[in-house]
Structures are given as C-alpha cells and as structure tokens.
Amino acid sequence: MPKQPSTVAPKVSTEELILEAAQQVFLEKGMSGARMQEIADRAGINKALLHYYFRSKEQLFKLIVGRAVGTLLPRMLALLESDLELFEKIRRVVREYITFVSANSFLPLFVVNEINRNPEFFFKSITRKEKPRLDAFHRQVAEAVAEGRIRPMASTELLMNMMSMAVFPFMGKPIFQAVLALSEADFQVEMERRRTEVAEFVIRAIQA
C-alpha cells in the first residue's frame, strides 16, 4: 500500500512540505530575495534534500509561479466567459475575486511582480494551453451597448476597471492604511463592504 496514514501523525509528504514552504518564502521575498536554506528550514529538512526533490532554485520557483498564476487567472476567466446576465456577472466576478484575494493577499503582488519581471515566460505558459479569448464577454458587452442597456463602453475598459478596483486595494493596503488612517479592523470592514459595493459602483457607471 502506498500510503498508510497513521492515526496520530497526518504525515504530509516531504514534497508537499517543500512546496508549501517554498510558496511561503517566495511570496514573501520574491525570487532573488528567497534563500534555499530558509525554504529548507521552514520545511524542516536539509538543504540537500531540497535539491534532491527539485533540481534547482529556478525550477522550484517556476513551479511556484505556475501554481500562483494558475490559481488566479482561470478563476477570473471562467467567470467572465460564463453565460450569466451582464450585471449579475459583474456582481459575481467582483465578489468572488475580492473574496479570494482577501484570503490570499500576497498572491496578486507576487504574480504581478513575476509577470512584469519575466513577461515572455508568462506569455508562453498561458498560450500553451488554450488561448484565453474573452469572446463571450466582449460580445456580451457589445450587445448590451447595441441594445441600449448600457452606455457606449469598450469591454476592455470595463474589465480593467473591475479588476483594478477588486485587486489594487490589497496591493496598496499599507498605503491606504496610512493615508486614510485605517486600522487593521477598519481595513477589513472596508474590504467587506467593497465585496458588494464595487459591483454596484461599476453598474451605476455603465447603465444607460
């Protein structure tokens, strides 16, 4: 038998331990700031064992980046391409994205950083699978404009606005906290409110 989960120790595999530790360290410090020794320490293993499982720092890093991008982008694209009614879609997209980012607040900055630092790698890794065409979303917006349900507006602009308002406050959290004098609790309350308010803000801005 390949696994015999003891009743006392949950016994997480060493590989998972490493990946978890690597994710922590890379998200906190970035590629160049991360240290293989620290990853080993947090995983509770030897540094040599790290190279035994993942040949090099770069390989391990690319794996973590792939995981991070893979949990952020598909989530967004799938909802945008669903066949929900436009306003309902806006509400769902904003709500789900803010909820997810709330629980993974270091992820967006990490992903944005790495994609800016190494765009070619990113381009390849997403076009390798299916090219993320937002045809349905573009069409949906164009139709809503044509039917006069919303004001003339490019779907690209709409998308940028939604995503910006959903994600950026988490990246700029310390800045907003300082400038707006928000405590930790204040900030969380604010983000909780945005979960619904951002969508309504967008809808008011676009409806005819």
Add this chain to the structure above:
Amino acid sequence: MPKQPSTVAPKVSTEELILEAAQQVFLEKGMSGARMQEIADRAGINKALLHYYFRSKEQLFKLIVGRAVGTLLPRMLALLESDLELFEKIRRVVREYITFVSANSFLPLFVVNEINRNPEFFFKSITRKEKPRLDAFHRQVAEAVAEGRIRPMASTELLMNMMSMAVFPFMGKPIFQAVLALSEADFQVEMERRRTEVAEFVIRAIQA
C-alpha cells in the same frame, strides 16, 4: 566658483550619475535583485567609488525608495487637498496621475513592493513630515453627499476606486495585454483614452 560647466561636456556630477544608475537598477530588479557592480557599471565608475559616496547598499536603496515615494505620494495628496470643485478635482487627479504613471511606469510597482516589504519604515517616513490628513477631501465628499449632489458614498471608497483604476492597469500591463490581446500600440491608445474616461466613469457612478 563651485561649478564651471564646460561648453562641450555637460559634466553631470558623479553623485547624480550614481543616483540615476541606482534608480534604474533598483526599479528593474528590486533591492535583493540589484547588484552594486551593475550600478557601478551603469554609472561608469568603480564599485569602490560607489561605497565612497553611499556607504552601503541599504543606505543607497533607502535613498532611492525615499525619492520614489516622494515623487508619487505628494503629487496625489496635494491635488486631493486642493480647493477645486469635486468633479473637477476628480478629473484633474485622474488625468495627472495617469499621465505621470505613463511616463514612469515602473515606479508604482516598485513603491508598492517596497512598502509591502517594509511597512514600518514607510509609516515612519511619512508621519515624520506632516501627517497626510485628507481632511479637505473627506469633508468635501461628505458635503456633496449632504447636499444631495452625489449618492451616499464613503470618501475612502471613492479614493480607492480612483487610485486603483488610475494605477493598476500599468502594473498589470502584461496580463491585460495577454488576456485582451493588446499590442503595445493598442495598450497606449487604451491608456490615452483612460486619461479622461476613468474620471467620467467615476462621476457617472457617484452622481445622484
């Protein structure tokens, strides 16, 4: 005489050369990714001379961060605290911010990174000068709400939305380019449009 600008060589001071080179390298690679040797090379000088002017990498880095934060934040706060009429203020803030970030597109990501990596240092460095109270802006929004000129809306939310839409598209540029299939020229056209459109988007969303 302290300076005798030759007619042939403009003769930039070594210190400025270093700061310029350091800014380039730090913005591109971050603190841990930057190399003192590369900064020296780009400044066209010896590495020892770098330490002669700026004792350590950390000191040089803090200087660059200070300069970066100092060119981003005051610009925003001053306009927000000016006594322009609210809608006009929104138009001006968005326009000026997008224009500035267009010309310094690496700066926001750098600043956001560093502030997240080292929030205490940032908090100190801005509260040391005058504390950035946005009293005028908060009051202005509250009044506009009371007078029924705009819908009930917290000024914090309004500020976050404006700033997010102005800044984030530049940080997420490669992502948006990939997902929306935008060429370099397409992207620039889009940003040019946003220079005015974002403000109108905000105004439509908030007006009663």
Add this chain to the structure above:
DNA sequence: TAATGGATTAACCGTTTGGTTAACTTCTGA
C-alpha cells in the same frame, strides 16, 4: 535476513556579492 533502492544528512566546493584597503590622481587654496 540480506540485498536493493529511495530518502536524508553533514560536510564540502566554487562562485558571487557587498564591502574594504591602500595606493594613485586630480583638484583647490594658501
């Protein structure tokens, strides 16, 4: 139970990196 192969470790290695030293050059002012 002995052999096999994967898992794990301590010790080590070569390179890179931030920083220093000591000497040399250039500038400045008395």
Add this chain to the structure above:
DNA sequence: TCAGAAGTTAACCAAACGGTTAATCCATTA
C-alpha cells in the same frame, strides 16, 4: 608651488549562496 583634501582605482577579503558528494538511514521485498 606645494601640501592636503577630495576623487578614483585595482586588488583583495570574508561571508553568503546555490549546488554537489559521499556516506548513512530505513522501508520494502525476494
């Protein structure tokens, strides 16, 4: 004109770092 200060350099150093080696541990199985 010349002495001292400021500017600049090549060579060097110790620490940190990613990565390797060779030996040991340990579970499986024949």
